[in-house]
Amino acid sequence: MEATVDIERYADQGRCVAHIDGRVVFVRFALPGERVRIVLDEPADRNDRFWTGEVVEVLEASPDRVEPAWPLAGPLAMGGGVGGADLIHVSLEGQERWKAAAVRDVMARLGRVELDDVPVYAMPGDEDARGLHWRTRIEMITDDEGKPSMHRRGSHLRVPIETMPLATRAVLEAAAMNDVWDGALPANAQLRIAVPEPRVGADETATPEALRRAIGGNYAVVVDGKVRHGSRNLTERITVDGREFTYTVDAAGFWQMHREAPQALPQYVIDRIREALAGHTRRNGRNLVIWDLYSGSGLFTLPLATLVDDHAKLVSIEGAKTAVANARRNLKAAGVHTVQALCGDVLRTLDKDIDPQRAHPDVVVLDPPRAGAKAKVCAKIADSGAPVVVYIACDPASLARDAATLTRRGYALRSIAAFDIYPMTHHVETVAVFTK
Numbered sequence: 001m002e003a004t005v006d007i008e009r010y011a012d013q014g015r016c017v018a019h020i021d022g023r024v025v026f027v028r029f030a031l032p033g034e035r036v037r038i039v040l041d042e043p044a045d046r047n048d049r050f051w052t053g054e055v056v057e058v059l060e061a062s063p064d065r066v067e068p069a070w071p072l073a074g075p076l077a078m079g080g081g082v083g084g085a086d087l088i089h090v091s092l093e094g095q096e097r098w099k100a101a102a103v104r105d106v107m108a109r110l111g112r113v114e115l116d117d118v119p120v121y122a123m124p125g126d127e128d129a130r131g132l133h134w135r136t137r138i139e140m141i142t143d144d145e146g147k148p149s150m151h152r153r154g155s156h157l158r159v160p161i162e163t164m165p166l167a168t169r170a171v172l173e174a175a176a177m178n179d180v181w182d183g184a185l186p187a188n189a190q191l192r193i194a195v196p197e198p199r200v201g202a203d204e205t206a207t208p209e210a211l212r213r214a215i216g217g218n219y220a221v222v223v224d225g226k227v228r229h230g231s232r233n234l235t236e237r238i239t240v241d242g243r244e245f246t247y248t249v250d251a252a253g254f255w256q257m258h259r260e261a262p263q264a265l266p267q268y269v270i271d272r273i274r275e276a277l278a279g280h281t282r283r284n285g286r287n288l289v290i291w292d293l294y295s296g297s298g299l300f301t302l303p304l305a306t307l308v309d310d311h312a313k314l315v316s317i318e319g320a321k322t323a324v325a326n327a328r329r330n331l332k333a334a335g336v337h338t339v340q341a342l343c344g345d346v347l348r349t350l351d352k353d354i355d356p357q358r359a360h361p362d363v364v365v366l367d368p369p370r371a372g373a374k375a376k377v378c379a380k381i382a383d384s385g386a387p388v389v390v391y392i393a394c395d396p397a398s399l400a401r402d403a404a405t406l407t408r409r410g411y412a413l414r415s416i417a418a419f420d421i422y423p424m425t426h427h428v429e430t431v432a433v434f435t436k
Contacts, residue, residue, distance in 0.1 A: 005018035012102070014087055026052045029075045038054060065091075069131070076153065081153045092130070103396045123419070131423035133166070140164075162181050170205075174229075178228075193222070220251030238263045243307070253323055273308055296320070296367070298326070313357065317350070324342075363386060391434065399430055416430065
């Protein structure tokens with residue numbers, strides 16, 4: 001079923017809102033203010049509360065609309081449908097406006113916090129790259145011939161792809177030097193390519209040959225969970241406050257995906273903590289205590305342990321055993337001995353395993369998975385009496401729900417900012433600072 005509709009406003013999941021005979025329709029590849037022709041997802045005659053659909057023709061375009069830089073990720077009717085870039089039709093400035101509006105809306109609806117403005121920070125180099133070439137990790141499936149492919153939305157069809165425009169140049173080069181695009185992989189397999197961004201000068205990556213030298217063996221092509229080329233242990237390097245930090249991370253594990261995010265986020269967090277602690281009186285004159293929850297391989301732990309206060313005592317908690325082992329390795333290599341790096345569920349670990357000298361934090365930093373920390377963990381943070389809480393969120397809705405819990409438990413939102421570390425997608429990273 002097709003219909004012509006007027007697009008009213010942004011919605012969630014990269015969609016916009018329209019109406020047909022009073023029924024809400026969530027439309028993919030649309031923009032507010034547009035008039036478009038859409039096709040409804042099947043079955044189109046159902047009696048659901050809302051329908052979903054997709055643009056097949058733009059009759060009156062928004063100023064924010066652009067030609068998709070990666071047509072394969074655009075609307076089905078225009079030769080796309082593979083997903084992975086649901087804002088591919090939106091200018092970079094338009095994407096920032098979209099994400100600011102999304103954060104404001106969800107914080108008001110779910111967090112009961114009204115925001116006048118949400119700054120959105122783009123990452124260095126993204127404008128020059130037109131929002132492409134930012135992913136240091138990509139995941140695909142191979143088709144029956146062993147070639148990388150992506151599912152076409154609404155079907156079981158796997159579309160072979162010959163490149164991935166969102167991948168960094170280093171990822172594309174690692175794929176090329178291992179013949180990934182030529183079908184040199186097992187059929188019907190899960191494929192992951194991970195390549196830490198080479199932190200070298202432009203001259204050292206100017207040509208494919210130079211880029212390969214810069215990559216060296218610091219990459220992984222993982223097929224069905226096993227490293228086929230490269231190394232299981234990857235080395236990531238970042239610079240915060242002019243100081244370099246080195247991490248060992250698992251090729252199949254979590255790491256901030258955007259090439260600049262592992263540097264930008266810790267720097268912002270450190271700066272906000274310093275601001276919030278200015279003039280803060282430590283309890284009983286003791287050393288500063290910091291909790292780093294959902295700490296992964298220690299992305300925030302190392303800068304927190306060395307840049308906030310030379311004598312700070314930290315507790316880091318992470319549930320993934322391999323990540324914790326790497327975090328301990330990273331801390332030891334950096335000569336940091338003031339961190340109690342714990343492995344386990346965050347809530348249960350906070351209940352029973354915290355060193356009594358670290359049980360009352362001055363600062364809590366948490367970077368939970370997409371589902372958020374949830375009410376019980378937020379209550380535990382509030383009960384700790386921490387004066388400062390810094391929450392890093394990859395899903396604004398989860399942040400908003402947890403913000404509601406924290407505000408009910410005596411915290412106020414001090415600041416909030418969004419980071420566009422997922423260009424061409426509706427996803428956005430948000431950092432919120434709460435104080436007692």
